[in-house]
Amino acid sequence: MHHGSDRTPAQKASAVHVRIFDGQRFVERSQLVVNERPVTLYLNQREMVTLLCAGKHLDELAVGFFHGEGFLQSRTDLQEVTVDDSQGKVQVITSREASLAENLWQKRTITSGCGKGSLFYYAVDALLSKPVESSVALSAQQLRQHLEALNRMSETYRQTHGVHNSALATPDEILLFRDDIGRHNAVDMIVGHAFLHGTSLQDKLLITTGRLTSEILIKAAKVGIPVLISRNTATSLAVQLANSLNITLVGFARAGKFTLYSGTQRIISEA
Structure with missing residues (x-):
């Protein structure tokens, strides 16, 4: 059905020679930096977008x-995924004819790289972003435990400080961990994994180390994720959208404390 390159894992980091100024003098040493490479995504033989990523998954x-952008609605839409690791190309074949999403795609601007993603403010997003209905709830203690677990998992970050980490979780446990140079890429991988394995996102939490922006919030809303948690801050537009889309938004989650911006009904205090 689909085949990928993950059986032979690519290196996430490379050693480079650097000179570090320690305040008084230069010290020569080897240091790990995170890998970055362009990967071009094709839909039904047509080049759609080039993403800058670490080259994994x-x-x-x-x-x-493509699921988040509306090109893949259900598992039956997906016919084949072919990864050409050496060329940095991924071909996705779908069973649908040119959809509304594909027609609207012509009108969109795509930017790539860390901190940027597709621009989401077209009609397709209004259609796909409907208020999230989910009764999932977790305690403040569970939230703290998840953040601690995410920190333990982020080995590449400790080596390079060059990636964003994301995890998919239930209130009880972390199910999946992904990291990449772009926080959007790490989230897309989690969404893609869930899509390929038929995992529902309606009762899950998405934990990320990236800033909570409108883009990441719309990405979550389009696939029905009810809870977004980050150790980072949220933007004003993200909070506004979270309130209108009924998404629980948690920021500054670190050292046992956190800020609850919206969707307070899903976080239970122990007191």
């Missing part, structure tokens, strides 16, 4: 990206 990245 490219099948999940492509499927998650």
Whole structure:
């Protein structure tokens, strides 16, 4: 059905020679930096977008990206995913004819790289972003435990400080961890993995180390994720959208404390 490159894992980091100024003098040493490479996604033989990423889990990245953009609605839409690791290309074949999403795609601007993603303010997003209905709830203690677990998992971050980490979780446990140079890529991989494995997102939490922006919030809303948690801050537009889309938004989650911006009904205080 689909095949990918993940059986032979690519290196996430490379050693480079650097000179570090320690305040008084230069010290020569080897240091790990996170890998970055362009990967081009094709839909039905047509080049759609080039993403800058760390080069891992490219099948999940492509499927998650296209699912979030509305090109893949259900599992039966997906016929094939082919990853050409050496060329940095992923081909996704779908069973649908040119959809509304594909027609609207012509009108969109795509930007790539860390901190940027597709621009989401077209009609397709209004259609796909409907208020999230989910009764999932978690305690403040569970939230703290998840953040601690995410920190333990982020080995590449400790080596390079060059990636964003994301995890998919239930209130009880972390199910899946992904990291990448772009926080959007890591989220797309999680969405793609869930899509490929038939995992429902309606009762899950998405935990990320990236800023909570309108883009990441719309990405979550389009696939029905009810809870977004980050150790970072939220933007004003993200909070506004979270309130209108009924998404629970938690920021500054670190050292046992957190800020609850919206969707307070899903977080239970122990007191």
